Amino acid sequence: MVPIDEEIEIRPVRTVRNLSPSEQTAAKITNTSVGVNNTALPEQVAILPLQTGQKLIQNANNACILLQRDSTSNPIHGYGGRGHSSCGSISMIVGRPTNYGYAYPNIDTDSATLYISQKSDIDRNMSIAPGNIGMSTAESAIAMKADSVRMTSRFGIKIVTGLNPSFQNGPPSPAMKRTMGIELNAGNQDGAYVVGGKTISALQPIPKGDNLVLFLKELSERVDNLSAALDKFIDEQKLFNLSAQSHVHPFHGVPSPTLMTTHLQVSHLFGMFPKNEISTNRKNISTDSSNYLDESGQLYINSAYNRTT
Numbered sequence: 001m002v003p004i005d006e007e008i009e010i011r012p013v014r015t016v017r018n019l020s021p022s023e024q025t026a027a028k029i030t031n032t033s034v035g036v037n038n039t040a041l042p043e044q045v046a047i048l049p050l051q052t053g054q055k056l057i058q059n060a061n062n063a064c065i066l067l068q069r070d071s072t073s074n075p076i077h078g079y080g081g082r083g084h085s086s087c088g089s090i091s092m093i094v095g096r097p098t099n100y101g102y103a104y105p106n107i108d109t110d111s112a113t114l115y116i117s118q119k120s121d122i123d124r125n126m127s128i129a130p131g132n133i134g135m136s137t138a139e140s141a142i143a144m145k146a147d148s149v150r151m152t153s154r155f156g157i158k159i160v161t162g163l164n165p166s167f168q169n170g171p172p173s174p175a176m177k178r179t180m181g182i183e184l185n186a187g188n189q190d191g192a193y194v195v196g197g198k199t200i201s202a203l204q205p206i207p208k209g210d211n212l213v214l215f216l217k218e219l220s221e222r223v224d225n226l227s228a229a230l231d232k233f234i235d236e237q238k239l240f241n242l243s244a245q246s247h248v249h250p251f252h253g254v255p256s257p258t259l260m261t262t263h264l265q266v267s268h269l270f271g272m273f274p275k276n277e278i279s280t281n282r283k284n285i286s287t288d289s290s291n292y293l294d295e296s297g298q299l300y301i302n303s304a305y306n307r308t309t
Contacts, residue, residue, distance in 0.1 A: 046096050046103035051075050062098070066091040070117045072107040072125045072143075079119050079138070087119035112146035129190035131183045131203050132307050161305075181305030189309050203309055205302035212301040215292035222285050229278065 035041030045062045054075075058064035069080030070087035079087040095111025096103045107113050107126060115122075122141035123130070151157055161180045189202040291297040295304075 044098045046098045063094045074104040089117040115143040184308040186309045203307045206306045211299045
C-alpha cells in the first residue's frame with residue numbers, strides 16, 4: 001500500500017521583493033512595484049524545446065498551452081513519442097521547473113496540469129494504482145494534477161460512467177461490455193492488508209445506504225423478538241427455581257403441588273413462544289443475511305461498482 005500520512009511541502013510565496021539586487025537586475029526589474037495589479041512581471045521561464053509537431057502558446061509567467069500528440073513528459077514519451085496517429089493532446093500547464101533553464105512538460109513535477117488526450121495510458125503515466133477498475137490503456141483521457149484540486153457547483157455534481165460510449169480508436173475493449181465503477185482512492189492504495197488475522201481489501205465497496213438501513217431495521221426487529229422471548233423465559237425460570245427450592249411432598253410418591261402450579265405457568269410461557277417460532281426467527285435471520293449480505297442478494301448492501309479506501 002502507498003502510505004497516506006506523508007508530510008506535504010508548502011510552496012513559499014515568492015515576489016519581486018524577494019529577489020536580490022543582482023536577480024532584479026538580471027530580470028530587468030527597476031522597481032519593486034512591478035507586477036502589482038496584474039501588470040507585466042518578468043519571471044524566469046524554462047525554455048521548452050519544440051518538435052515540428054508541437055505548437056506552444058505561453059506568457060512570461062510560466063503558464064502555457066501545448067498542442068501536440070500524446071505525451072505527459074519528454075517528446076519520446078507516450079503514443080506521440082511512438083509515432084502513433086489519433087492521439088492528439090492538449091496540455092495546459094503552470095509552473096514548469098526552472099532549475100536547468102529548460103524543461104519539458106512533466107505531469108509529475110509541474111505545479112499544475114490539465115491534460116487532454118485522444119489516446120493515452122493515463123493511469124500508467126500518472127502512477128495510479130489499478131484498483132478494481134484496472135488500468136486505462138490506449139483510451140481517451142482527461143487528467144488533472146495540482147497541489148490541491150477542488151470541484152464546486154451551485155446545483156450539484158454528477159460523476160457518471162458508461163454514458164453514450166464512443167470509440168474513435170477502434171472497437172470497444174472487452175471491459176466496456178460491463179459497467180465500470182467509480183473509485184474514491186485516498187492515498188492511491190491497492191491490494192490488501194491484514195488486521196487481527198483477517199485479510200482486508202484496501203479498496204472496499206461503498207455501502208448502499210437505503211439497503212443497509214432496511215437490513216439493520218429487520219435485523220434489529222428480529223434480535224428484539226429474541227430478546228423479549230429470552231427476557232420472559234428468565235422471569236419464569238426464576239419462578240420455577242424458587243418453587244423447586246421450597247417444594248414439599250405431603251405424601252411420598254405424590255407430585256409437589258407448588259411445582260405442579262409453576263410447571264403449568266412455565267408451560268404456558270413455552271406455548272406463547274414455541275420452539276418452531278424461535279426456529280422460524282433464525283431462518284428469517286439467515287434469509288436476511290443472504291438477501292442483504294451476499295453479492296447475489298437482491299438487496300445487497302454494497303455497491304457492485306463503486307469503491308473507496
